[in-house]
Amino acid sequence: EEQLVESGGGLVKPGGSLRLSCAASGFTFSTHSMNWVRQAPGRGLEWVSSISAGSTYVYSADSVKGRFTISRDNAKNSLFLQMNSLRVEDTAVYYCVRRSRAVLGTTVLEYWHFDLWGRGTLVTVSS
Amino acid sequence: NFMLAQPHSVSESPGRTVTISCTRSSGDIGSNNVQWYQQRPGSAPTTVIYEDNERPSGVPDRFSGSIDSSSNSASLTISGLKTEDEADYYCQSYDSSNRWVFGGGTKLTVL
Numbered sequence: 421e422e423q424l425v426e427s428g429g430g431l432v433k434p435g436g437s438l439r440l441s442c443a444a445s446g447f448t449f450s451t452h453s454m455n456w457v458r459q460a461p462g463r464g465l466e467w468v469s470s471i472s473a474g475s476t477y478v479y480s481a482d483s484v485k486g487r488f489t490i491s492r493d494n495a496k497n498s499l500f501l502q503m504n505s506l507r508v509e510d511t512a513v514y515y516c517v518r519r520s521r522a523v524l525g526t527t528v529l530e531y532w533h534f535d536l537w538g539r540g541t542l543v544t545v546s547s
Numbered sequence: 548n549f550m551l552a553q554p555h556s557v558s559e560s561p562g563r564t565v566t567i568s569c570t571r572s573s574g575d576i577g578s579n580n581v582q583w584y585q586q587r588p589g590s591a592p593t594t595v596i597y598e599d600n601e602r603p604s605g606v607p608d609r610f611s612g613s614i615d616s617s618s619n620s621a622s623l624t625i626s627g628l629k630t631e632d633e634a635d636y637y638c639q640s641y642d643s644s645n646r647w648v649f650g651g652g653t654k655l656t657v658l
Contacts (some may be wrong), residue, residue: 455647465584465592465637467647479645515591531598532641537591544568 422446422536424516429541436506436545442499442516442538450474453519453530456501458512459540468514469501484510506545512517513540549573550649551638558656561628567636567653577614581621582639585632586652587658592637610645625655633657 423518428440440456456468469490478490489502499516521528521534550572559565569581580599584592594603596612599621609626621640625632639651 457647464635464652465586465639465649467649470645472649477645481646520594520597532580532647533594533597533639534584534592535594535603537593539591 424538426538426541444497449497455517457515460512515540523525553650553653556654564626567623576619583623585636586635
């Protein structure tokens with residue numbers, strides 16, 4: 421079964437740091453671009469950051485640029501999000517999310533939607 | 548950068564048809580395809596429509612997506628509503644800087 425399991429959430433004070441992890445299983449992790457998407461309590465979805473399969477390309481939302489860093493370890497089937505200088509407004513459930521792709525012969529197509537989500541890990545930033 | 552605007556909530560009766568809109572604030576809605584996600588309370592989102600009007604396997608054909616250039620919007624239509632369709636629905640697209648953009652979400656009530 422394809423699965424993403426997040427960990428590392430918790431309570432942290434404003435200005436503090438936290439590192440989220442996501443363990444992937446049941447699929448070839450090293451071939452997929454991965455993302456973090458967050459959802460503040462009672463609010464909508466917000467894309468946070470993405471990383472290509474080989475870590476060559478990294479993109480982040482303006483709201484976290486310079487504070488959050490996405491990374492991955494393909495040998496350990498793991499995705500990470502290092503969060504520094506945390507703010508109250510960073511309080512949210514953080515989802516580890518896989519970008520959809522398809523292989524047609526020798527051609528790899530990356531779609532612009534997410535096809536696998538973890539259950540999320542809650543990060544609370546409060547004094 | 549652009550934004551995607553959705554109605555905050557919609558409601559309809561079982562068996563009826565409902566349409567949820569997603570309006571792009573700037574740029575052509577057709578220039579970047581649109582996806583739709585369903586999120587039931589306490590669960591992670593799942594895709595119900597991708598690439599404007601494609602359904603993932605397992606999603607019933609009661610769900611359909613479309614694009615309307617005249618209103619610069621995308622729409623999710625759910626026909627034959629069931630109580631199990633009650634959920635939050637989010638549209639999503641992407642910009643030229645490889646960033647994903649979500650709409651604010653629409654709460655669908657089936658009453």
